[in-house]
Amino acid sequence: MRRTKAATPGSRREIELVIERLGGGGDGVGTAEDHRIYVPYAAPGDRVRARLGRPDGQVWRGEFVELVEAGPNHRDPPCPHFGPCGGCQVQHLAAPVYTEWKRGLLVNALSRQGIEGEVGALVETPPRSRRRASLAARRGGSGVFLGFNEAGSSRIIDLTDCVVLRPEITALLPPLRAVLAGILPQNGGADLTVTLLEDGIDLVVVADNKLDLAMRERLAEFAVAQDLARLSWRGADGFNDPVAHRRSGMIRFDGIPVTIPPGGFLQASAEGEAALTGLVRDGVGAAKKIADLFCGAGTFALPLAGGAQVTAIDGEAAAIDALATAAGRGGRGERIAAQRRDLFRQPLTAVELKGFDAVVFDPPRAGARDQAEALAASAVPLVVAVSCNPSSLARDARILVDGGYRLERATPVDQFLWSTHLEAVAVFRR
Ligand SMILES: C[S@@+](CC[C@H](N)C(=O)[O-])C[C@H]1O[C@@H](n2cnc3c(N)ncnc32)[C@H](O)[C@@H]1O
Structure with a gap:
């Protein structure tokens, strides 16, 4: 058993430890004072600083604080959102360990x-080959946040890039954010399914608010400007309202x-x-x-x-x-x-x-x-x-x-x- 700085796990205490292996959820697992500590974003061989969370028997959840020294299995995650974004858990693993x-x-x-x-x-x-994504949007005081949910939270990561999604989908995010700013009510949210088909993007917006004529026109113009194949609106009644049906979705x-x-x-x-x-x-x-x-x-x-x-x-x-x-x-x-x-x-x-x-x-x-x-x-x-x-x-x-x-x-x-x-x-x- 590899030991680190003498440390007894205690709530919110910070410790330094060396990661020994990976858990099934992709967390690095190390040992301190005979407790197993699970730390996200840490690869085997890394020395990390972690803040101890709540104990669960002999297992403790550690919050990643700092990479003190990268081990041989660590690489720089390619995405600027890695960590907070709930989409990816293990971009920090070098190829053989990841595989x-x-x-x-x-x-x-x-x-x-x-x-x-x-x-x-x-x-x-x-990378950049996912042609289908479920995204979330919310209109707050500073505009629309659009992206994946934060890990373990309903907060939204406002995606500027994504190394997993097809570039055609990533390129849609800024104009989509702009049109949603005129459609969603303040503090209102929507779930979006974006699918890249052979004849263009199929976009389904699921939201509670009612679609009036002005909103419908704005969305239809957006579909034309972005050359979408289809744009549908699904309201609280669950009915799929075809706002724009420009190509078949093939x-x-x-x-x-x-x-x-x-x-x-x-x-x-x-x-x-x-x-x-x-x-x-x-x-x-x-x-x-x-x-x-x-x-x-x-x-x-x-x-x-x-x-x-x-x-x-x-x-x-x-x-x-x-x-x-x-x-x-x-x-x-x-x-x-x-x-x-x-x-x-x-x-x-x-x-x-x-x-x-x-x-x-x-x-x-x-x-x-x-x-x-x-x-x-x-x-x-x-x-x-x-x-x-x-x-x-x-x-x-x-x-x-x-x-x-x-x-x-x-x-x-x-x-x-x-x-x-x-x-x-x-x-x-x-
Ligand atoms: C993982 S998808 C696979 C679809 C297909 N094999 C493919 O590769 O595109 C699972 C499928 O199960 C279907 N499904 C979900 N619940 C079902 C149910 N209770 N009975 C029959 N089909 C169901 C969904 O409609 C969906 O098409």
Whole structure:
């Protein structure tokens, strides 16, 4: 155990310590007086000054005060907002440590559930490649703050740059801030979903205030000036009001144009999507009858239908409509049966799963416990699980393995760069 300056953890006291390893949340972990101290923004080998927070058993949260001496695993974070901004947690880690830690999120989640199987190397995606962002805006006394929330707070970091987002999205921030200044009431806020599609940006503004004619005109002018594909306003009633619909809001999956519904789901980056699609394709291999569960607008269903019959199911009617229309126009209508169904309330049963050579499932962060249980009771020989949450993936993997599957391989895909989030594809066979 490495010791630092003699120090007994005590609330708000400052201590100096050397970081020994990284925790699952990306915090550096060191030891002082036999207590484990978790310090954010600190890499293994760093000597840091930390202010002690509240104890939790033998574990103490430390607030990062100062980097006293950088260790070999520390690098200068590339973003000016790193630290306060809640978007990224680990920009300060040098490459090998970062890569090992990120892959380790999947390795550790699987091992906590006692799942054995090969875990591949981390598939990387480049900086400035995120094409979809959920941002927050608030109008205060000095103008509109627009960006991500501060770590652990509802305060907003007013983004001037972002090394994760596509530059087209970052470039939209100043004019967006300016137009929101004339739209939001004093102390009023909005949530924004910005998605960069092939024919431009799709922007959805969710706010409580009513949109009057003057505001509508201002937003419509903004959409023209910024050459947005679409701008929608979602008020307190949850209704999607299409303020400007200048182009369809299109992306291609396997070369087939799909109109993504306003604010609809899209994998976070084109590079991540390509990696996931490749892994899903490899995973299903020569399967000829495939169920794609939680299919969205067809990210996997459309490519898979190039060589198989696909039953594609999702709970969002708009996504299913988009997929069905795209499949028809793209000449794959005969190959894809797109169905709307709530798979949490009504997972596909073992009987309904009969006859499928492979099942692909890509649920939201909570995973798909009930669907995994139905799969465990089924005779489907091959399951390919896509997930943005290693913990729920590992829990669902446990269910599959208890049902007779074995994990053949799992591949981590880093499409949420420098954050604690990780995407993965896992292939199970029985
Ligand atoms: C992580 S996304 C994956 C979408 C798609 N596979 C893709 O890659 O674009 C999760 C999907 O689950 C769908 N979903 C969420 N809750 C659902 C439910 N209860 N039943 C069915 N689908 C649901 C969402 O509409 C969304 O399309």
